Amino acid sequence: MSTQPAAGAGKKVPLWNGTFILLITMSLLNGVAGMMTVPLVAKYALSLGADLTLASTVAGLMSLVSLVVCPFAGMLADKISRKWILVFGNLGYGICLVLHSVCTNIPLLIIMRLLTGIFFSVCSVTNIAFASSFIAKERTGEGLGFISLAQIVAQALGPSIGLKLVEVSSFQLTFLIAGIFPLVCIACILPLHYVKPEPAAGAGKKKFSFRNLYAAELTCFMLMAALFSAGNGMVSTYLAIIADERQIANISVFFTVYSIFLIVIRPFTGKLLDKKGVFVILIPSFVFAALGMIFVGIGSTLGMMLAAAVFKALGQGNGQPSIQAYSVKKLPKERSGVASSTVMIGQNVGNAVAPIIGSFFVKEFGYQGMFCGFGGVLAVGGLLLLGIQLLIDRKKTAAVQK
DSSP states (O other): OOOOOSSSOOTTSOSOSHHHHHHHHHHHHHHHHHHHHHHHHHHHHHHTTOOHHHHHHHHHHHHHHHHHHHHHHHHHHHHSOHHHHHHHHHHHHHHHHHHGGGOOSHHHHHHHHHHHHHHHHHHHHHHHHHHHTTSOGGGHHHHHHHHHHHHHHHHHHHHHHHHHHHHHSOHHHHHHHHHHHHHHHHHHHTTOOOOOOOOOTTOOOOOSOHHHHOOGGGHHHHHHHHHHHHHHHHHHHHHHHHHHHHTOSOTTHHHHHHHHHHHHHHHHHHHHHHHHOSHHHHHHHHHHHHHHHHHHHHOOSHHHHHHHHHHHHHTHHHHHHHHHHHHHHHSOGGGHHHHHHHHHHHHHHHHHHHHHHHHHHHHHHHHHHHHHHHHHHHHHHHHHHHHHHHHHHHHHHHHHHO
């Protein structure tokens, strides 16, 4: 299969072809692998004797490690073949997930989550950068919108699949099955003909620098991604526990409804991003995401939880992938790795830290207080960051015009 040319490729180049389908399949399978285990790790740790805070910490370790590894993964993705990074990254990722099945105590589980986090971060960062190499610049929002949709759908389907497998089998078998998905990803990657993007004229040779580790111009978007991921991390970690406490049956339907709404609305959002820009999407996204958190907090029935799933899809489900796509589009193709990793830093901060901090608020205010309180933080914090970014953009535009 041949790649779409980076230069000279316009809207006449079809987005949907065999290569693009393999990229979406790879993104979906890789995401499902990790998300199958996210809601299970806290419950598994509790079954091994951990308290809620320790269980939440163990569940967030993968993202915590990714926070450290992501910048280096982004730099690596900009320097060497993204194809072979993904091959070896998925191999290690799959093996680590399989080895979860033999972790019979907390120390072993902690070690395995740390190792998994390394491979998870390498795959997550490189997936976006790798896919961007096959998409024309002017269709980046639409193309990466579908790639990100696959990841978000994986966030919806993965927990549902994992929870259902545990119900009908065991933790051990679920971890084994999760480990198979990254290995299948390798079969999707190998047929692709990857050509490393050439640096822009006058860019010079890349040297180790802070600029290669972190895209400072994307800081506000990184913080927005952190807010969205914080909400996602708390829902993924605590939803199953809340459902048990409130005696809400069939909570796995939450993720099904979430994924259905994403599949319907996400394609339109990607095109809107390319035509109107990211702010048109993000302003309502933060409002809807906040409503989703509030409904999870007050939800006492399955119907209320499903309403939360709809709001979450309209909010975090639209906002987070739009931030990722816009950030990659904003920087040159040869910096797709650092663009992806910078946003992933925010995502990992949210996923890792929020469940841990949330556990203390749960002890003090209960699940309702914690989720409703964060809903307010999400709305106010998100809109404030959007305002700051708008001011930055206007100052840059004014400076260019002078």
